[in-house]
Amino acid sequence: MKKAFLSFIVGCIVFTTSAQTSITLNTDLAKTQINKHIYGHFAEHLGRCIYGGIYVGEGNTKIPNTAGVRNDVIKALKDLKIPNLRWPGGCFADTYQWKDGIGPKANRPKMVNVWWGGVTEDNSFGTHDFLDLCERIGAEPYLAGNVGSGSVKDLSDWVTYVSHPGGSPMSELRKQNGREKPWNVKLWGVGNEAWGCGGNMTAEYYANIYRQYATFMTDWDNTSQIFRIASGASDGDYAWTETLMKNIPHKMLAGVALHHYSVISWTDKGPSIDFNEGHYFKIMQEAWQMDEFIKGHSTIMDKYDPQKKVALIVDEWGGWYSVEPGTNPGFLYQQNTMRDAMIAGLTLNIFNNHADRVRGANLAQIVNVLQSVILTNEEKMLLTPTYHVMKMYNVHQDAMLVPISIESPSYEYQGKKLTAVSASASKDASGALNISLTNIDYSKPHEVTINLRGEDFSKISGQILSSAKINDHNTFEQPNKVAVKDFSGAKLEKGVLKLTIPAYSVIVLNVKK
Incomplete structure (x- = not known):
């Protein structure tokens, strides 16, 4: 008994x-394939993401590198099977002058990063450096074009520089700078956050601007298959998506972006380590909202594109907290805990289950910024809980959704x-x-x-x-x-x-x- x-x-x-x-x-x-590009990443000129995180300089003898890029980072990214990497921003993209980042490094002009910390950069990491990195890690480059402060010609020249086989002024300039064969970049963002840091535009105005820029992003022989991605909505701004889907001819629109961060509030983001259950629950609420936003934007896209030819590209997502104490507030450096593993696992499940419309995404950001998969400190490097989840989940890349x-x-x-x-x-x-x-x-x-x-x-x-x-x-x-x-x-x-x-x-x- x-x-x-x-x-x-x-x-x-x-x-x-x-x-x-x-x-x-x-x-x-x-029946539906989970597009591998859902597992993409994002590298912006922000804080220690590029300089110190990815790039340590070709003359660095303290940290093993290949053409200035950390060898430990290269290996970690190859192991992660990253399908695409977005660069150079973010808000930085609409201030970036790509021609300042090519040619002999000693001759490149410096610039002030007005968006992130006001630091001076020497443009030593530019187009060749980024595209060569992508080749080394087996990732497709996703270039974010400058629409906010650049010109149509600037973006058109960039497309020609990286993808035209030869005979044009830009392709010949590329060859002079040491690259004979084109990289054939397919993924292009036509601006970033046009509703905010990309120009504070209205949706109607941006739709017209997009049509202009996209027209001159030339696909000369119809073999490079340029994949143009419009600057899309933040969170639940469904009116923005409707305006783009209604006003942009779908033959020049391959994807529409969506940005959503899991944040407690934009005025008090809370700690990245010493959080309590209240902080945690709020972040999980925000992470689960991704499902609601995808459903809402997909419903609008279905109205104008029932065959789902235009992809929804969630090219910024992740957790956003207050910076670590004692660090530059403009560098967005935060630690990465099991809470971030929960954001990653939950969000990737959501993306997978919406694979009919979501065919690309980019976790923000890859090294030392926001929800990073890698953290570095001089010669030291570590892999975060988010890295481990992304690696565990890469078995879904290009597999068929059950x-x-x-x-x-x-x-x-x-x-x-x-x-x-x-x-x-x-x-x-x-x-x-x-x-x-x-x-x-x-x-x-x-x-x-x-x-x-x-x-x-x-x-x-x-x-x-x-x-x-x-x-x-x-x-x-x-x-x-x-x-x-x-x-x-x-x-x-x-x-x-x-x-x-x-x-x-x-x-x-x-x-x-």
């Missing part, structure tokens, strides 16, 4: 400290509720199934049951990113405090997967036939 009573008590404890999540995957109905239905309990805080567990799934070219799960609950583990319908599977493996505290992060003294580990807690029997996902953790499962 005592033993039975004890078992009853233990059962009650388990029931009250974990929650049930039910997922159904129709594994034989995968339709999913999910019923998850709520994560509750002071009477407010959020869905606790998010998930997405895909099938790769070999037929293997990859399932990504993120539990944002601040304190509760969740029992997960996954019904695999349509096909039979027999083998399972997995990885988990978890830690003892939600505030845990990697430092230069403890660079591996938060690290990926093998996960063997999932059991597969008769087409049903069962596992428990701890609070604030990310799991990716690989299931084979």
Whole structure:
């Protein structure tokens, strides 16, 4: 009797400290490809992202480098399988004069970065440096053109300089500067945040400007297939998206951008490390809003483009907090904790599940700025929790999205509720199934049951990113405090997967036939 009573008590404890999540995957109905460009990144001339983060100078003997770019960063980015990298901004893009960043470095004029810290830059990292970096890491370059303060000719010349095979003044100038073959850049942003730092334009005015600039971004032989991306809305500005979709001919519009940051408030962003549950819940609310914004903008795009030919490109997203104490407020340097891993896992699940319209995205930013995947300090470098999530999830790149239905309990805080567990799934070219799960609950583990319908599977493996505290992060003294580990807690029997996902953790499962 005592033993039975004890078992009853233990059962009650388990029931009250974990929650049930039910997922159904129709594994034989995968029809939509998850575009690899959803896993893109963003490198702006901001703080220590470029100088000191990526580029340390060709004469640097203290930090191993290739043509001035850190070797440890090159390796980390190659391992991450970055599909595209956006540069040079951001707000910086609409002040950048690309011709100042080519030719002999000793002859390049200096400039003042008026947007970020008022620092003087020597233009030693320019077009060749960036495009060569992209080649080294296997990423497609995504160039953001200067529409705010540049001219149509400036942007047209840049397109010619990097992509024309030869015979034009710009292609010959490229050859004089040491590059014979063109880079054939396909991804182009026509300005950035035109509603704000890119010129404070109205949507109607920008639509006309876009048409003008896009016209002269020439695709000479129809082989380079320039992919033009319009400066899109911030958050829920649906009127901006409607104006662009209505007023820009879709034959010159490949993508429309969307920017959304997870921020507590723009006046008090809160700490990046010593946050409390109130801070955490607000950030998770903002991260979940990405789903709402994508649905809203997609609905408008469907109205004008029911065949979904125009892509939604979320080319700025991530967590934004107050800078680390004692650092330049214009440099936007912040630490990266398990909270950021939750933003990444949740957001990537959202992108995957909207793969029919979302076909590109860029996490802000790649090194030492905002939600970075890499932090550096002189010769030291570390990988953040966000890096680990992005690497775990790269199994979804170009895989086929598996339709999913999910019923998850709520994560509750002071009477407010959020869905606790998010998930997405895909099938790769070999037929293997990859399932990504993120539990944002601040304190509760969740029992997960996954019904695999349509096909039979027999083998399972997995990885988990978890830690003892939600505030845990990697430092230069403890660079591996938060690290990926093998996960063997999932059991597969008769087409049903069962596992428990701890609070604030990310799991990716690989299931084979």
